[in-house]
Amino acid sequence: MELWKELLSDDVxxxxxxxxxxxxVVVVGAVWIVVNKVKKAGPND
Known part of the structure; x- marks a missing residue:
């Protein structure tokens, strides 16, 4: 917990x-979109 306090006290x-x-968030969002596209495409496409 000390590490967090030290990090949060510093602007950097x-x-x-x-x-x-x-x-x-960006990475998770990108993966989510790809997974959904693959699911929608299905094995028929």
């Missing part, structure tokens, strides 16, 4: 966390 640490969160 906050920016890093925000960047990581945004990157994770």
């Amino acid at each position: 640490g906050v920016l890093s966390i925000i960047t990581i969160v945004i990157a994770t």
Whole structure:
């Protein structure tokens, strides 16, 4: 927990966390879209 307090007290640490969160959301979103397209396409296409 000390590590989090140290990161959050530093502006750079906050920016890093925000960047990581945004990157994770983008990756998960992209994977989600691909999975849905594959499911909709099905074995017939």
